[in-house]
Amino acid sequence: MTSQSQPRRAFWPTLPHWSWFVLLGLVLGYWLLMAWLERVNAHLLLAHYLMPELTPFQAQATDFSPLVLLMVRLLHPRVLRHVIPLLVGWWLAGQASISLIQVLYNTADRRAAAEFLRRQHSGRVAYWDVSSDVSPEKLAKERDGSIFLSAGGPTWVRIPDGYIGVTEHNARFQRVLPPGDHILQRFERLADMIDSRLRKSTGRALVLTKEGLPVLADISLTFSLAPGEESAAARSFTFDESAVKQAAYSDVIGANGKASSWVDVPLNMARAKLAEEVSRQTMDDIFTPATEANMIVQTINNVEKLLWKDLPEKQIQPKTLDIRLSPPKEVSHQYREGWEARRPREDAPPRPGETAARAQDAANARDEATSExxxxxxxxxxxxxxxxxxxxxxxxxxxxxxxxxxxxxxxxxxxxxxxxxxxxxxxxxxxxxxxxxxxxxxxxxxxxxxxxxxxxxxx
Incomplete structure (x- = not known):
């Protein structure tokens, strides 16, 4: 849905539905039928109260307004005894429906339940109704506090900039809502909100080398949802509806009982790819001073190539990747001791008794080179x-x-x-x-x- 097709608030959205006219016509027809069956003599009744001196024959011949006669016939107790139970039953049915809605949707406010029932009958929402400003952080709390968000519309909702709404109808995917004001239809509920902005995930992972030694990895990854093919000139936002739908239904429950969403997918994949790459190398291959820089860069490049290949298949576009590898403290200490032991002797600090001998050797070497x-x-x-x-x-x-x-x-x-x-x-x-x-x-x-x-x- 583009910005040009945003719903406009009509000035008369609360006109009764055609079913209300049908029900009202049926009630009036039933009322007129009961008045005709009871055959109330409106002339005698009016003459008895207005002109009691007239005889029944004279009262029958008296002219009264047809509208007045019709009202007397309709409001006579013998006619109302047929209509009043119908109206009372209608009212009781409405109250029972409101009570049922309160029980089904756990709504403490009876007025909100009555408004929900009214909107379900009419299928419309007034233009002056306030839009529900929802945010992903407070969506669950706002859904518990509003029957129109938990059970469904009709209602106005406002999706903030940078987010995309996903709605459901009867627990099935319905549509995607871009930023702006939207009308939720009957029993259409806001299921989730997806952040379409650039995201950043950071975390640590403990990976094992080929010989089973642990290596600590600090991972930082920036990514976003796959953008849509529609240009920015056609609309002020770009997103892929299939990517939004896949992100909304990618929540899983892990072995630890915690739920993870699409935001956790890139970091988890980076950990898995890094563990696979490090498991093919030994500790010496990665952290030997002569090859450390090249091996770490090569490992990061391999992980980056794998992520840039696999993440687009999950409708996620990676942006940047930063990985820092560090060995355990014990391994770092052993490498430092080994490096100091392998240093050339001439680079080591001279002992007190060797200074004069080294100076004499250097002088002899210079004299010999000059002579040659x-x-x-x-x-x-x-x-x-x-x-x-x-x-x-x-x-x-x-x-x-x-x-x-x-x-x-x-x-x-x-x-x-x-x-x-x-x-x-x-x-x-x-x-x-x-x-x-x-x-x-x-x-x-x-x-x-x-x-x-x-x-x-x-x-």
Whole structure:
């Protein structure tokens, strides 16, 4: 139902139903029939009270108004003795019906029960009647306090913005009510109200790894009902009626005796999918420092893909998912102790007796590296002199120095390659490789030309 098709409050909604005219016609016909059967002499009766001196023959010949004569015949006791029991029986039947409604619907207010009976007969509601402002938090309480919400209309109800009403007739689904004012028909009751706004569910779950160790997970999920296909230009709200109907009838009673609604479905599914993903991995796979970030992100991505696939089948649209995994305190303590034990010795704080020895080793290493570099430079220059004789230019010196630098970098690379797969050594090796590539490129650009240079002659 769109906003343009909202029910309008008619000015004459309380006109009697056609059945009332039929009943009134039957009563009047019965009354006239009894008056004709009793054959009351209205002339003699009026003359006896108004003109007692007249004889019966004269009173019969006296002219009276036909309307007055009809009223006298209808209101004569011999006629009323047939009509009064009918009217009294009608009134008693109405009172008995009101009492029955009070008992059936547990209504303490007799006036409300009488109004409910009147509306059931007429099937209409007055335009000046106040709409019942209902909210999902107080729907159960308001339903207990109003017979028109518990048993059904006719009555006005107002659905607040952001919510969708679901009605039932004879305990069966009737229709979906968007925000606004609506008329509940005979015995149409407001069964539930669904929140169509963006919802957020948070919770914790204890999942087990492959070896059976517990992992604590904090889950936060935002979602909403599946939107409708109708555009916002056609109406100011969008929702899928099938999604609303499914959400209204998705309440279940769990093993602990607590009821759960459609709002609990995304969080429960996230817990189940996360437990399935974590059960395939070990504690070391998830929380090892070298792979922790990648494995946790991969686990969250897998859970997100499964939820984004399964939740739309339940008419729920997921928006965001946030999962945080944390091991037990005992496991965290063991990981910290193991990490400290596996730290490289050179990263550990030196002992008091080792400081001088380490300083001497560092000085010797620097002196040795400097000596090797100088020897490489001298050998390069010496080789250049042997190739070109006494005429050694700066250009040739640069070429031989670049070659010496390449020899130094290659020697350093071979030395570091024997140190194993330490992280710092690998980083230095990558830098040496990059420097070697740059030196090779520079050396190729400084090579002597292959052809002999011949200057051009002037014209």
């Amino acid at each position: 570099m100088l020897q490489a430079f001298l050998s390069g220059i010496h080789g250049g002199k042997q190739e070109s004789g006494d005429t050694l230019s700066d250009y040739q010196i640069a070429i031989h120095l670049l070659g010496a630098l390449r020899e130094v970098t290659e020697s350093s690379r071979n030395t570091l390659s024997g140190m194993g797969n330490d992280g710092s050594a690998q980083e230095i090796l990558s830098r040496i490789d990059s420097a070697g590539v740059r030196l090779a490129d520079l050396e190729s650009r400084l090579q002597l030309p292959s052809a002999k240079f011949v200057p051009s002659r002037p014209d």
